[in-house]
Amino acid sequence: MSVERPVPHQTVTKYAMRYWELCLPIRRGVRTRFEIDTRALAVLRISLGLILLADLIHRAGSLEVYYTNAGVHPVSLYESSYSRYTGLSLHALSGDLWFQQLLFVVAGIVAVAFIVGYRTRLVGVISLVLLISLHARNPAVLNGGDRLLRVLLFVALLAPLGERWSLDALRRGRARSKVVGFATAALLLQPLVVFTQNAILKHEGDTWYSGEAVGIALANDEMTILLGNALQEYGTLLEALTWGWVFLLSGSILCLWLTTGWLRVCFVGIYLSAFAGMLVSMSVGLFPFVLAASVVPFLSTPFWNTLARLVPSSRANWRPRAATLGPLARAPVERRVLASLRERGYDSAASFAISYGRSLLTIASVLVLVWMLLFAGTHASDYEVPAEIDSPHLDEQRWGLYTPDPSESYGWFTVEAGFENESTVEAFEGGDIAADRPPDAAAEYDSFRERKYLEDVRSSGRGETNGLIARNYADHACVRAVDTHGEAVETVTVYRMIQSSPVDGEYEDPRPLTVIEWDCTASEPLDE
Structure with a gap:
C-alpha cells in the first residue's frame, strides 16, 4: 500500500504559515509599542508651536543686543566665528534691527499656522528653517534645550502631525485614530x-x-x-x-x-x-x-479616550462649518492636482x-x-x-x-570700567566692584541666554576660540559704560568670579579670573 507524500511546495507553505502564526504576537507587540494616537501627535504639534512662539517672545527682549550690528554679535562676527554655521543663517543677510524684527514676525506667523495645523508639514519645515537660521546667527546664546528643540522638530515633521485637531484634518474631512x-x-x-x-x-x-x-x-x-x-x-x-x-x-x-x-x-x-x-x-x-x-x-489611547469622556458631548462633537473657514476650506492644491489627473484619466x-x-x-x-x-x-x-x-x-x-x-563650583561675571583719573567702578551700574558672593548668583543675569553668552566670552577671552567674541563684547561694554556714566571710559576689564562649593557649610572667598582687559580708546586688548 503506497503512502501519499506531500508536495514540496505544500510543505514549505505549511511551515511558512506556521512561522507567520508564531511571529504574529511578536509583530503585534512591536507594532503596539510603535503606534501613536493621533491626538498625541496633535498635542505635540501644538506644544512645539507654542514653544517656538514663547522662544521668539523671549528672544525679542534682547533682539538688538544679540542679533544686530549695534549689539555684541554683529554680522562681521558671525562671518568670523563658529565656522560650522557660516552660510546657514538668513538672519545674517542684514544686521539692521528692522530686518531682524521682520524675520521674527514671519517666524511668529508661521508658528501660529503650525499650531492650528494649516499646511502642517510645509509650515513646519519653514519654522525649522527659520529656527536653524536663528540658531546659526548667534550660537553663543544657545544651550542643549535649543538643540533638542530643532532636533525634535525635525524628527516630528516626518510624522503626520496634522492628522487630528487641525485645519488640515477639517479640509480632508477624515482622520486616522492611530498611526505607525x-x-x-x-x-x-x-x-x-x-x-x-x-x-x-x-x-x-x-x-x-x-x-x-x-x-x-x-x-x-x-x-x-x-x-x-x-x-x-x-x-x-x-x-x-x-x-x-x-x-x-x-x-x-x-x-x-x-x-x-x-x-x-x-x-x-x-x-x-x-x-x-x-x-x-x-x-x-x-x-x-x-x-x-x-x-x-x-x-496612549486609554488616556485620550478618558479625557474625551470628560469633555461635554456638545463640545466634543463640534466642528466648524466649511463656510466659516472661507478660502481655507478648499482642499490643498496637491489634492486638487491629483483629483484633476484622475478626472482626465491619468489614474x-x-x-x-x-x-x-x-x-x-x-x-x-x-x-x-x-x-x-x-x-x-x-x-x-x-x-x-x-x-x-x-x-x-x-x-x-x-x-x-x-x-x-x-x-562643584560656580561663578558670575563682573565688568569694571576704568577712567582717565585711574578710578574704577562697576561698568553698567556704577559703584564699587563687589568682591563678595551675591545672595543669588542666578539673579546676576537678565536671562539664561546672557549667562550662556558670557560663558562663551570667557572661553574666547582665555584663548579657547579665536578671541573675537570676547573682543566684541569688551568693545560693546565700552559703549554701554559711557552711556551709563556719561563720560569717557579708558578701559574695561571683564572678570569671571569663581566660587567653590562650600566645605562644611562655609564658603571660601570668591576668586577673580580676568577674562579680558580692553583699551576702549584704541579698541584693542591692553596687553597688545
Whole structure:
C-alpha cells in the first residue's frame, strides 16, 4: 500500500504559515509599542508651536543686543566665528534691527499656522528653517534645550502631525485614530536616545550613581532658582531625587517603550512631573518644555479616550462649518492636482505620485533612525564614526547635560570700567566692584541666554576660540559704560568670579579670573 507524500511546495507553505502564526504576537507587540494616537501627535504639534512662539517672545527682549550690528554679535562676527554655521543663517543677510524684527514676525506667523495645523508639514519645515537660521546667527546664546528643540522638530515633521485637531484634518474631512511606521518609531525613540545616552555618560562620573549629584547641582547658585534654592537644606530628599532621576534616565526604555496602556500613561506622568520640577529648580532654558513635549507621543489611547469622556458631548462633537473657514476650506492644491489627473484619466500617474511620496517619506524616516542611533551610540561609547559620514551639521545627537558630574563650583561675571583719573567702578551700574558672593548668583543675569553668552566670552577671552567674541563684547561694554556714566571710559576689564562649593557649610572667598582687559580708546586688548 503506497503512502501519499506531500508536495514540496505544500510543505514549505505549511511551515511558512506556521512561522507567520508564531511571529504574529511578536509583530503585534512591536507594532503596539510603535503606534501613536493621533491626538498625541496633535498635542505635540501644538506644544512645539507654542514653544517656538514663547522662544521668539523671549528672544525679542534682547533682539538688538544679540542679533544686530549695534549689539555684541554683529554680522562681521558671525562671518568670523563658529565656522560650522557660516552660510546657514538668513538672519545674517542684514544686521539692521528692522530686518531682524521682520524675520521674527514671519517666524511668529508661521508658528501660529503650525499650531492650528494649516499646511502642517510645509509650515513646519519653514519654522525649522527659520529656527536653524536663528540658531546659526548667534550660537553663543544657545544651550542643549535649543538643540533638542530643532532636533525634535525635525524628527516630528516626518510624522503626520496634522492628522487630528487641525485645519488640515477639517479640509480632508477624515482622520486616522492611530498611526505607525518608521516615522513614529523615530519620534518615540528620540527621547529614549536622549535619556539613555545621558545615563551612560553620567555613569562615567562619581556622583550620580552615589546619590550626591542633585545636591551638588543645586549648590550651583548660578543655575539654581526658586524651588531649587529651598531644597538645598534637605540632604535625604536630594539623595532620593538623585536616585529617582538616574532611574528615569537609565530605565526610560523599560518605563516608556516596553509598557502599554495605563501603565505607560502613569510613567509619562512621572516624567512630566520630573520636568516640571526641573523647570522651577534650574535655569536651563527650554529644556524642560522640550523634554515634556518629547514624551507626549507616549500618551496612549486609554488616556485620550478618558479625557474625551470628560469633555461635554456638545463640545466634543463640534466642528466648524466649511463656510466659516472661507478660502481655507478648499482642499490643498496637491489634492486638487491629483483629483484633476484622475478626472482626465491619468489614474496611474496620480497613484505613482502618491506611492512615490510615501516611499520617499519612509526612506527619510529610516535614514533618520540610522542617524539617530549611530551618532548617539558613537558619542556614548566614544567611538569615532568613519570620516566619510562624520559631519558637524549631522552629529547632533549629543546629550550630556550635567555629565559626567555636575560642577562643584560656580561663578558670575563682573565688568569694571576704568577712567582717565585711574578710578574704577562697576561698568553698567556704577559703584564699587563687589568682591563678595551675591545672595543669588542666578539673579546676576537678565536671562539664561546672557549667562550662556558670557560663558562663551570667557572661553574666547582665555584663548579657547579665536578671541573675537570676547573682543566684541569688551568693545560693546565700552559703549554701554559711557552711556551709563556719561563720560569717557579708558578701559574695561571683564572678570569671571569663581566660587567653590562650600566645605562644611562655609564658603571660601570668591576668586577673580580676568577674562579680558580692553583699551576702549584704541579698541584693542591692553596687553597688545
